Amino acid sequence: MVNDQVTLDGAIAQVLDTLDGPISMQEFYQKVLEIRPSHAKNPTASIRDRMRYGWYHKIAELDSDTLIPMRCLMRGIRFAVPLSRKEVSQGLLLTYPAFELYLPREFPLSEVKLLDERGNTLPTRLKSFKETVETPLGSTEIKREGFELSTWFKQHKVKRGDYLLVTTENWERGHIRLEHEPAKARQRRQAEIAARNQEFADHVFDLLESQREEDILTGKAVPTALAQMSDPYGYPGDHWMQILAKDPRMRSDGWMIRYSDWRSPLESILLERFFEEEMVPEVEELPLSEEAQQQVYRFKAALKYHKSLWRRIEIQGGQTLVDFNHILVNAFRHDWDHMGGFWKRVRRGNTKRYRDIEMGDVDPMGGGSGADVTIASLDLTPGDTLKFVFDFGDWIEHILTLETITVPEDNVQYPRVIAQNRPRYRYCQSCKEAGRKTIATWICIECSNREGQDVLVCEDCLYKHHEDHYADEIVY
Numbered sequence: 001m002v003n004d005q006v007t008l009d010g011a012i013a014q015v016l017d018t019l020d021g022p023i024s025m026q027e028f029y030q031k032v033l034e035i036r037p038s039h040a041k042n043p044t045a046s047i048r049d050r051m052r053y054g055w056y057h058k059i060a061e062l063d064s065d066t067l068i069p070m071r072c073l074m075r076g077i078r079f080a081v082p083l084s085r086k087e088v089s090q091g092l093l094l095t096y097p098a099f100e101l102y103l104p105r106e107f108p109l110s111e112v113k114l115l116d117e118r119g120n121t122l123p124t125r126l127k128s129f130k131e132t133v134e135t136p137l138g139s140t141e142i143k144r145e146g147f148e149l150s151t152w153f154k155q156h157k158v159k160r161g162d163y164l165l166v167t168t169e170n171w172e173r174g175h176i177r178l179e180h181e182p183a184k185a186r187q188r189r190q191a192e193i194a195a196r197n198q199e200f201a202d203h204v205f206d207l208l209e210s211q212r213e214e215d216i217l218t219g220k221a222v223p224t225a226l227a228q229m230s231d232p233y234g235y236p237g238d239h240w241m242q243i244l245a246k247d248p249r250m251r252s253d254g255w256m257i258r259y260s261d262w263r264s265p266l267e268s269i270l271l272e273r274f275f276e277e278e279m280v281p282e283v284e285e286l287p288l289s290e291e292a293q294q295q296v297y298r299f300k301a302a303l304k305y306h307k308s309l310w311r312r313i314e315i316q317g318g319q320t321l322v323d324f325n326h327i328l329v330n331a332f333r334h335d336w337d338h339m340g341g342f343w344k345r346v347r348r349g350n351t352k353r354y355r356d357i358e359m360g361d362v363d364p365m366g367g368g369s370g371a372d373v374t375i376a377s378l379d380l381t382p383g384d385t386l387k388f389v390f391d392f393g394d395w396i397e398h399i400l401t402l403e404t405i406t407v408p409e410d411n412v413q414y415p416r417v418i419a420q421n422r423p424r425y426r427y428c429q430s431c432k433e434a435g436r437k438t439i440a441t442w443i444c445i446e447c448s449n450r451e452g453q454d455v456l457v458c459e460d461c462l463y464k465h466h467e468d469h470y471a472d473e474i475v476y
C-alpha cells in the first residue's frame with residue numbers, strides 16, 4: 001500500500017514487522033520504497049544512513065549485504081552469568097551487567113518475565129538498593145537493581161561461583177529462561193567455553209578492524225558477533241563483558257569498544273597532570289641482549305608526499321629514537337630545531353587502513369618521551385612500517401619501511417645512510433643567465449611568490465642576489 005504520509009522511520013518499522021529472519025539489504029530497501037516511494041537520486045542511501053544511526057539497536061548486520069531484525073537474532077541466544085557472593089547470599093540476580101544488550105534498549109525491567117528450566121513463570125519481584133563504588137574521583141553511590149529469587153536459589157542449592165545459563169526466549173517481550181549450572185559442571189567444559197570466548201572475541205575484533213573509525217558501538221558489535229558465531233544458540237561461553245575485559249587487544253566501557261592502547265581525553269589529562277607523563281603506551285622494558293643491541297635495522301625512509309625522495313638508513317637495535325631522529329633530520333636536510341615523532345603503523349585486519357601507535361617523540365635537545373626508546377624495543381619485523389613526523393607545525397611526514405635485520409659490519413659507525421634516490425638536479429637560474437651550469441641548492445620563496453614560478457639559485461647567488469630573502473634549501 002502506497003502512503004505519502006508515512007515517515008521513513010514508519011516505513012522501516014513496517015517492513016521490520018513483517019520479517020522473520022535474515023533478508024538482503026537490497027530487498028529490504030525495496031520493501032521500504034514500496035511503502036514510501038522516493039524521487040531522490042539515490043533513494044537507498046538515505047534509508048541506509050537512517051538505519052545505521054537510528055536503528056542499529058533493532059537491526060543487526062550479518063554481513064555487508066544481509067541484515068536481520070534483532071528480535072529474530074536474539075531469539076534463543078544463550079549467555080552465562082556468574083553469580084557473586086552478594087547475589088547468592090541475598091537471593092538476587094543483579095540486572096546489570098547481566099542483561100546489558102540482552103534486552104531491548106530501555107526495556108522496563110519491571111516487565112521482564114523470568115521462566116524456569118521447564119518454561120514456567122518464576123515468581124519474582126524487582127528489588128533496588130544503593131551501593132557505594134570507588135571511582136578515581138572519589139566514592140559515589142549508585143542505584144542497583146536485581147530480581148528476587150531466594151526461593152528458587154534455595155531449591156537449586158545455588159552457591160557462590162555458580163552460574164546461571166540464560167536464554168532469551170522472547171527478546172522483544174523480555175521473556176528470559178534461567179538454568180542453574182553448578183561451578184563444577186561449568187568447570188568441566190572449560191575448553192569448550194574458552195573456544196567459544198575466543199571465537200566471539202575474534203568476531204568483535206574483526207568488526208573493530210573493519211570500521212572506518214577506530215571504535216565501534218557495543219550495541220552494534222556484540223549482536224553482530226553473536227550472529228556470526230558458528231553456533232549462536234549453542235552452549236554459552238562467558239558474558240560478553242567478561243570476554244572483552246580479558247581480551248588484550250580491546251577495551252570497552254560498556255558503550256564503545258576501542259583498541260586497548262586508546263586513552264580517553266580525561267585519562268590523558270589526569271595522567272599528565274598527576275604524573276607529568278606523556279601518554280605513550282608502555283614499551284616493554286626488557287634488558288636487551290648484546291646481540292639484540294648490535295643488530296642492524298635497515299630502513300628505507302621516504303617522504304610520504306614525495307616518495308621519489310628517499311634514503312636508506314642503517315641503525316642498531318640498541319640505538320634510540322634520538323639517534324634515529326638525528327640521522328633522519330640530517331639525511332633530509334631538515335632544520336634541526338623542531339620536534340620529531342615516531343609512530344608504528346599497524347594494518348587493520350585485511351583493510352587498506354592503518355592505525356598509528358605512538359612510540360615516542362624527540363625534542364631538538366635529545367629529550368622527549370622517545371629519548372630512551374630503543375629500536376629493538378619497537379618489536380619490528382621486516383616489512384613493518386613506521387611513521388616519522390618532523391616539525392609538528394609543518395608536519396613533514398615520512399614512511400620508514402624496515403627492509404632487513406642483519407649483523408653489523410666491522411669498523412662501521414651506525415647509524416649511517418647507505419643509499420639514496422638518484423637526484424634529479426635543477427640548476428641555478430642566475431648562473432645560467434651568465435652561461436654557467438650550477439646545481440641549484442636553494443629556492444627563494446619571496447621571489448618565487450612574486451614571479452609566480454620557482455626561483456632556483458645556488459648558494460653563491462643566494463647570498464649575492466637574495467641576501468635578505470626568505471629561502472628554503474632544496475633536498476635531492
Ligand SMILES: [Zn+2]
Pocket residue numbers: 428429430431438457458459460461462
Ligand atoms: Zn648561481
Ligand SMILES: [Zn+2]
Pocket residue numbers: 444445446447448455465466469
Ligand atoms: Zn629572492
